[in-house]
Amino acid sequence: MTIHKILIAVDDSKYAENAAEFGFDMARVYKADVGLVSIVEPVIFPAAGTDTITGLSVETANIKEMGLMQLQSDSAGKIIEQTTKKFGEGLQVTRFTEYGSSADGIIHCSHEFNADLIVLGTHNRTGLDRLLMGSVAEHVVRHSTIPVMVVPLRESESQ
Numbered sequence: 430m431t432i433h434k435i436l437i438a439v440d441d442s443k444y445a446e447n448a449a450e451f452g453f454d455m456a457r458v459y460k461a462d463v464g465l466v467s468i469v470e471p472v473i474f475p476a477a478g479t480d481t482i483t484g485l486s487v488e489t490a491n492i493k494e495m496g497l498m499q500l501q502s503d504s505a506g507k508i509i510e511q512t513t514k515k516f517g518e519g520l521q522v523t524r525f526t527e528y529g530s531s532a533d534g535i536i537h538c539s540h541e542f543n544a545d546l547i548v549l550g551t552h553n554r555t556g557l558d559r560l561l562m563g564s565v566a567e568h569v570v571r572h573s574t575i576p577v578m579v580v581p582l583r584e585s586e587s588q
Contacts, residue, residue, distance in 0.1 A: 448550030532568035
């Protein structure tokens with residue numbers, strides 16, 4: 430198996446940072462280029478109407494939504510920049526910011542980057558939390574057409 434390009438999914442969690450460190454180390458071993466992706470998921474606002482608490486019109490939801498999307502986009506860019514500075518010295522790094530579903534965005538970027546491997550962390554959600562939130566890692570593993578490495582965070586590292 431030849432690995433020329435590794436796509437690493439990052440967010441602002443310790444799980445993603447752990448996976449990023451692992452992915453960058455692999456890139457050095459394989460002399461591979463790295464793609465870093467951070468996903469901006471849309472925030473759903475209620476339809477325009479009257480706020481039941483204040484009684485004021487909520488016609489500015491679109492303005493608030495646009496501002497929040499820009500904040501999320503800026504945050505994604507900072508996460509990618511910080512991760513690159515921390516782990517990417519000496520490596521070719523391509524940056525991706527996707528909008529939409531995390532799992533689908535990661536898979537889309539893997540195709541766009543022509544990655545040979547996807548590396549991502551897992552939040553170790555279980556029970557009701559997993560049922561409600563789903564598992565990004567599980568979705569990527571099930572739907573990716575290339576190998577996916579899910580890097581767990583050891584219990585000693587999460588404290």
